[in-house]
Amino acid sequence: MSAVAAPSARRIAWIRRRRALSRAWGQFRHHTPGMIGLGILVAAVLMAIAAPLLADEAGLRAINVTHNPTFANPSEFGPLGTDSLGRDVMTQFIWGARTSLLVGLAATILAILIGSIVGITAGFYGGKIGGVLMRITEWFLVIPFLPLAIVLAAILGPSVKNIILVIGITSWPSTARLIAAQVLTLRERDYVDRSRALGASNWHLMTRHIVPNVSPLILANTTLTVPIVILSEATLSFLGLGDPTNPSWGKMLDDAFETGAVTAEAWWVFIPPGLGILLVALAFTLCGTALEEILDPRLRDRNK
Amino acid sequence: MSARFIGGKVLGSLATLLFVVCFNFFLFRVVETDPVASLYRGHNLTQTQRAKLTEEFGLDKSKGAQFVSYLKETATLNLGRSYTTNQPVWQEIKDKAGATIALVGISAVLSAVFGIMLGIAAAWRRRTKADYSITAFTMATYSMPEFWLGMILLTFFAVVLGWFPVGGIEDPSSTATGLAKLPDQARHMFLPALTLTLAYLGEYAIVMRSSLLETMREDYLVLARAKGLRDVLVRNRHAVPNALLPVVALLAINFGFVLSGAIAIEAIFSWPGLGLATYEALKGPDLPMLQGMFLVFSASVIFFNLVADLLYGYLDPRVRPT
């Protein structure tokens, strides 16, 4: 008789999962572009969180800055100059990061949630239900995103909540299609058949077998959806559909355009927010590409 | 390619178009429950005025009847009247479509051509400095908001350097007519087309590169070399046609993006097309215009998807029914 009891099945699963995670992290660490992306993201998130410490929120309101020079370039008023109303660009940039990141993450989560549920359901049940769901997904994929988002935003009205909603419910189709395809292949695997022979219910199969195996794909897809969402939020804000009281990088660009920063050659007003969007979107793309390479089920199958 | 295949695809596209038309109705009529109230926000309407307007807009009928008359009107291209200009929406669309077709058409083609060329170059020089710089460049353009790029190009090349006009489609003081207008229009189109091309070539390059890299590992290339073909022919006759397939699939999706990107770009460069019309319709909001734009944009994308689908079916025999 052994002195130590054998570990339970659940504990073994946990140990394996932790080991797989640390292996994945080890691989990620050697992926230079992915690490650069991660670094940028950490910096951006820290900056957003620390916004109250870094810049005075009062500086966002035009009323408080009537004494400031307008369109002052960085050498006159630093570090990034002022806009058409005299507001400090740096303050807007720091506070704008919050909105962009928040909307980016919230809308992505919403889109991924809807997309995953639709995808898993369609892929798992197949047949009529799956067919109908996939047909609806295809239709939504064909409808161009921006016109649809514009129409929805125009109808619902400008607010942060509505922007999150609009982007979320227009971005789920590509996730759904990707996940449905993956679930379809998983469903054909032997262990699903065996589980069923043992009497497993559909719910058990979905939660214990399908979802854990589809999670890596969902994670990689999430990371690659965020840049699309961030760019969408920027575009919608630029078109004037964002919350007018909320500073966001897209709104900064809208203001810059509307108030003639272009003709005034006031590059310091629109370069920073665009650069911010670019860097954050790029960072997520780099991380997502790295994750994809690490988690690609095709590569995993080849190694099995 | 059999008639059955083509017919199937066309039917599918028509079904999607029908779905979009119905969806358009529900979008506006169901979500926006009282157009009269929202349209005349700020005005104080009397009961009689409200009733008269309601009847005028056909809102007193049941939803079902509204839907039927909506379908009839859409089929006859009666898309309502613009709230701001009071012109028929279809007329506005006809007037402005040309400018957008020119801009989007050229940009879509150029972004595909240059994107594919960059992708091939990057794959062929894999892991060299050229590959890394092309990949970095395409990832950067892929991640940037296209209207930001537009603002930068506009500021630098038009305002600061003065090489290009600051906006519009032609010089308002010019007296040229017909074909003589083209050089002036081309000058005006250069910056917005450049912006759209740069903004959307990234994805083509990325997809073409990875597709070609995968194709280069295939066995049939070894067979082609074994037959005695020169490397260039192996690449062009066997590798590239196979590698192009995912890119063709991308054409349809990307066209939708270029078209949508035109909304912000036309706004920035004051290009008098459908995009600028949409941008201005948002100020109202001029709902009939927005509704019309939505329909036109969606129909264009559906049509282009059909073309790309048929093209793909022509190039890849594996998707055709045997």
Place this chain on the structure above:
Amino acid sequence: MSLLEVSDLRVTYNAASQAPIPAVRGIDVTLDVGETLGIAGESGCGKSSMAGALLRLLPKGTEVTGDVLLDGEDVLEMKPGRLRAVRWTELAIVFQGALHTLNPVQRVGDQIYEAIKLHAKSASDDDPKRVADLLELVGLPARRSRAYPHELSGGQRQRVLIGLALACDPRLLIADEPTTALDVMVQAQVLRLLAELQRELGLAIIFITHDLSTLVNVCRRIAVMYAGRIVEHGPNDKVFADGAHPYTRALSAAFPVIGEAEFRMNPSGLSGDPPDPRHVPSGCPFHPRCAVVTDVCPHTEVELWPAGPSREAACVHVSGAPVRA
């Protein structure tokens, strides 16, 4: 002068940031017109690398040394233009008929015609009707030339590849695992076809496979490869039924003949794995898996020694070995 004379062929792969992999470590092969030679061995023994080396089809950066004399001309020294002219016209390869061996978006007839047109020396050579002739030669109806690769069965694809290989009337054919992915019945058909074509056209064939039993009816001589070297060669019946090298015996025993009682009663498999080309065992590379290994085996540099009339084997047990076990 023989049709093909290979001397001390060595193939070393140079993958980026990895140690070089010596896949082929010194092989000699001689083949006359109309002769048939089978080469058997497990995966990773270097047989496919050898085949690729003969026409210089290996990836860029792969080191290939030795002499490959085709009708007296060294293939490894040929200028690119001469090499391309020689490919397919003097020596053609029948690849394994997997789905992606042929271009998926081109009709098979066009792929055959491409070879014909490429090497046609005159207008009369450039004849699209030859495609139909070739297809019929390999037992396929001529109208199959309009098919795409994915529309054909595995056996049909293999026949197309054989027909393709014969498109420019080569005198030497290398068949690299042509029957490996096929099921047994189709395998037999393809083997019969190859034997017939060899007789009718007087082809010299090098038939590469891991299944020793398929070689017996097609090739007069058989060579066995292990860890990048030939460890035995001799007449087909002798090598198959009574191998001189322990590895050969293990290989033939690994493929039971259906119906023979002794195989049912006495299944024998080969234990262990083929050696990693980067870490080949010392002395005789087979010694870790050998059933009759002796003390001298890990320390003896084995070579092909006489083991009977026109037979050689690289084993200390054979009659011609200088070292007595």
